[in-house]
Amino acid sequence: MMKMEEIQPGIYERNGKIYTRNADPGKKVYGEGLLQVGDVEYRRWEASRSKAGAAVRKGMDLGLEQDDFVLYLGAASGTTVSHFSDILEEGFVLGVEYSDTVIRGLVELSERRDNIAPFLGDARKPGEYSEYVDEADMVFQDISQRDQAEMFLKNCEKFLREGGKGLLAVKARSISSSKDKKEIFGDVRGKVSEEFEIVDETELDPYEKEHLVLKIEG
């Protein structure tokens, strides 16, 4: 029997595919495959459905620890949040999402898992959720808006603890439809590195076109 190899805390690999341990056995979140190995059920983490999953497949160490408090901006219905929830066995994820229709899936997910809280709000206004965040060990953002870098920096400045990690998924075409992606990524890198040290980065092709993930340290 092929073994699961733990490649990062709570993230497993087998046959070139990545998985997390299903914290809600028997239940799928977005149609992903389930795999039983011995006593443990794993959920396949589809890299083409999740920028964090794609970054892992591209070799990035997310820097997630299993007891982290994660502030997740652009949580949508919880596809990636569900894998963070699997990983954060002693941690917690606050998912901020501003669409009241999209957040419904996340609300349902949070009712089945006790380490997720959904928050209907705008990541441009961190004061809206500051009473629920003391310090974040990680700030993760996946928001396709022109001012995505500014939003990320605002949240990291307010919440990221010293030594904490930030991951910013950048979608080039949300920033400009005409500029070359290299120029767009260069502009974002410039803005981010004025405030924080960029410790790693990866483009997400072939899982996502014209996307970059930057990893920073607080």
Ligand SMILES: C[S@@+](CC[C@H](N)C(=O)[O-])C[C@H]1O[C@@H](n2cnc3c(N)ncnc32)[C@H](O)[C@@H]1O
């Ligand atoms: C690409 S989707 C996120 C997908 C999600 N990260 C996942 O992997 O499951 C981007 C989400 O950001 C949300 N969004 C856009 N602008 C936002 C803002 N200012 N504050 C919070 N959420 C926002 C959108 O409604 C959308 O659901």
